[in-house]
Amino acid sequence: MASYFKQSGAWCARIRVKGHPELSKSAFRTKQDAQAWANVEEGKLRNSGTSQGLGPTKTTLATGLLSYARQVTAYQAGCKQALTKINKYLRAGGMVPLRAAQVAGGREFGLGADGKPDAKLQKVTKPRFELIEQPVSAVFEAKQQSAFATRAAKNEQRDAKVQPLRTCSKSLKHQSQEGEMDELQAGVEPALTVLP
Structure with a gap:
């Protein structure tokens, strides 16, 4: 379907056909010139068939x-x-x-x-x-699925085991600093020393 309008003293034509991009052209001297151009172009679009694929709205x-x-x-x-x-x-x-x-x-x-x-x-x-x-073979998919199942089973077994607590040796200085921090958090003030 074509529409015609005047813009800046010249006639313009716009063509819209379903399944095709919009066409427009301007700078026609008369409306009859715009109609003649639109009729030719619209005929070309309608005779060319639809756009490739499923069209612009349904193509993924x-x-x-x-x-x-x-x-x-x-x-x-x-x-x-x-x-x-x-x-x-x-x-x-x-x-x-x-x-x-x-x-x-x-x-x-x-x-x-x-x-x-x-x-x-x-x-x-x-x-x-x-x-x-290149279809994906069923053998490859079966191998992949069995590998995933095996890995998942091993992960479940690993997570079900009780993990031993890790201990580390701390220096005396670090232990004393932790003790002071524990006392501060508990609200116990360290003993003050009086200087002579």
């Missing part, structure tokens, strides 16, 4: 990162490092983590005027990495 962070990994990260040199960070969010979102396997892909150099490959005309045409879903 894990789902967005999964599509980002497939569309962008697979073409980058640091794919493996980026996947370690992305996999943390995928696991937290209950999704299967990804693993990167290097494939023959990447840059292709275009030919310059002299017929030789030119670095200025390079394009990334194929992904450098193939992303493979």
